[in-house]
Amino acid sequence: MSSIICPKCGKDTKKLYGNVCKECYLKKLTLLQLPLVLHLKICATCGAHFDRGKWKDTTDLDDIIIEKVNNELMVHEDAEDIDLYIEPIKKSPYIYNIRVKVDATVYGDPIHEEVNTEIRLDREACDICSRIAGGYFEAIVQIRGTGRTPDANEKKKCMQITNDVLIQMENKGDRLAFVSHTIDSKDGIDLYIGSANTGRHLCKTIKTEIGGSFSESPTLFGQKEGKEIYRVTFAMRLPQYTSGEIIYTGGRTVEVKTCGKNVKGIDLVTGSRFLAKLEDVEDAERLGMVHDASMAVLVTVEDDTIMVLHPSTYQTVTIQRPLFLESKAGEEIPVLANEHGLVVIPKKDYDKY
Ligand SMILES: [Zn+2]
Ligand SMILES: [Zn+2]
Numbered sequence: 317m318s319s320i321i322c323p324k325c326g327k328d329t330k331k332l333y334g335n336v337c338k339e340c341y342l343k344k345l346t347l348l349q350l351p352l353v354l355h356l357k358i359c360a361t362c363g364a365h366f367d368r369g370k371w372k373d374t375t376d377l378d379d380i381i382i383e384k385v386n387n388e389l390m391v392h393e394d395a396e397d398i399d400l401y402i403e404p405i406k407k408s409p410y411i412y413n414i415r416v417k418v419d420a421t422v423y424g425d426p427i428h429e430e431v432n433t434e435i436r437l438d439r440e441a442c443d444i445c446s447r448i449a450g451g452y453f454e455a456i457v458q459i460r461g462t463g464r465t466p467d468a469n470e471k472k473k474c475m476q477i478t479n480d481v482l483i484q485m486e487n488k489g490d491r492l493a494f495v496s497h498t499i500d501s502k503d504g505i506d507l508y509i510g511s512a513n514t515g516r517h518l519c520k521t522i523k524t525e526i527g528g529s530f531s532e533s534p535t536l537f538g539q540k541e542g543k544e545i546y547r548v549t550f551a552m553r554l555p556q557y558t559s560g561e562i563i564y565t566g567g568r569t570v571e572v573k574t575c576g577k578n579v580k581g582i583d584l585v586t587g588s589r590f591l592a593k594l595e596d597v598e599d600a601e602r603l604g605m606v607h608d609a610s611m612a613v614l615v616t617v618e619d620d621t622i623m624v625l626h627p628s629t630y631q632t633v634t635i636q637r638p639l640f641l642e643s644k645a646g647e648e649i650p651v652l653a654n655e656h657g658l659v660v661i662p663k664k665d666y667d668k669y
Contacts, residue, residue: 338423347429348418349390354435356384359442364491371442373491378404381435385414395420395427410437444491444510451496453508455515455548460504462528462556463598467605469669470558471505474522478507481521485514512548519552527555527576556594560607560669562652562659565592565600569659584652584659587639607669609650609661617645624651626658633658 319328322337333341357366363374367384374380381404391398399419404412412435419428441449459466459474466474478495485493492510499506509515512534519530530553534546555575557563562584563570570590572581579597581590615623615632622637640662643649650666652659 333423338425342422342425342427345392345394345422345427347392347395347420347422347427348416348431350385350416350431350433351388352433354384354388354414354433356381356435356437357440358437359445360439361445362442364442364444366440366442371444371491373486381412381414384435385416385433389416391418391420392422394422397421404435407434410439411435412437444494447492447510448494448496451508453496453510453547454492454545455509455512455550457507457509457515457518457550457552458504459507459522459552459554462553464556464602465502466504466554467558469560470526470554471500473526474505474554477521477525478518481514481518485511485517490514512546515548515550519550522552522554526559527574528553556598557600557602558605560605560665562603562605562608562654562661563597563600564603564654564656565597569603569654569656570600571606571661571665582640582662584638584661585636585657587641603654603656604652605669606650606661606665609652609666611648612651612658614643614645614647614649617641617643622660624649624658624660627651627653635660 319330320332321327322329322332322340324336324340327337329337331338359371364371365374365380382402385402386400397420401417403415405415407413414433414435415430416433417428417430419426421427482493482495490511490513493514494510495507496510497508509518516532522528523530530550532548532550534548536544537547538545557572557575557579559573561572563572568590569584570581571584572579574580575594577594579592579594583590610627612627613625615625617637620637621634622641623632623634626633635658638660641660643663650661650663652661
């Protein structure tokens with residue numbers, strides 16, 4: 317095999333690499349190409365970053381920076397067995413120095429190279445944060461009672477469920493899972509929600525956890541990029557009776573546990589379980605809530621009856637001994653005095669509310 321002379325250094329060589337010998341070739345080779353400054357758009361409010369035309373959630377900024385550098389750098393096409401090391405060094409809240417080291421082999425020879433670049437974080441408002449700021453919503457969830465107004469406890473519970481659902485939907489990737497506006501009135505709560513899907517999921521979750529029912533009605537409110545945009549109103553009806561409510565129906569005083577198509581609870585006179593179809597107890601009289609009970613002294617406990625000191629008249633009242641009663645004479649127990657008599661409230665329920 318005849319040798320060739322390198323036109324650059326004049327040495328004999330067996331093969332030319334891009335018109336020069338291997339040594340000359342490797343000397344002038346640029347293994348890494350990277351812009352001196354890179355820009356990364358970051359949302360000033362939520363920290364989301366802009367990547368390939370889209371805003372995305374940021375979990376770890378260092379990872380995003382490394383990915384950005386990785387996407388922007390060019391390694392020479394002749395390099396093999398590439399081993400990259402990218403180290404971001406925070407210089408200020410918005411400027412990172414990046415050190416990039418690469419080890420590779422080119423035509424069998426190991427090469428090491430280092431380059432530096434800088435990433436500048438440009439603070440902007442992401443699509444979602446600008447929508448929240450603009451009061452954007454796709455759904456209104458109207459939480460109301462059935463034949464009554466929701467009480468403070470129920471409203472609190474609904475808001476807790478809302479927070480949980482928002483986190484859950486956000487984790488599932490719904491970036492519109494936000495509430496842009498809340499109206500708390502005596503009729504209930506109105507929630508203006510970024511995505512209809514999250515609104516629907518919220519109603520389903522309230523239905524599972526508290527009970528009740530909901531309906532949805534979409535209204536066309538405009539067009540965007542040729543697509544029709546709907547806003548959906550969800551009418552969420554909380555159950556007629558809430559958990560812990562005391563009702564009087566068919567001669568029985570009942571503490572409601574759950575209310576769906578059926579009403580389940582405890583008969584407070586006997587202590588036995590109560591179960592009825594909602595339609596059969598729809599007209600029940602509302603006596604109050606478990607937390608409306610007052611404490612009364614339990615005077616005596618017999619097999620079937622007990623004597624209680626009435627909390628307002630201080631007269632002793634003899635009533636049936638409910639099955640759930642575990643207290644002993646001399647102790648205080650929660651009772652609810654009402655026009656149908658005096659009933660004992662299970663202590664564990666009273667303590668719960
Ligand atoms: Zn040469
Ligand atoms: Zn944002």
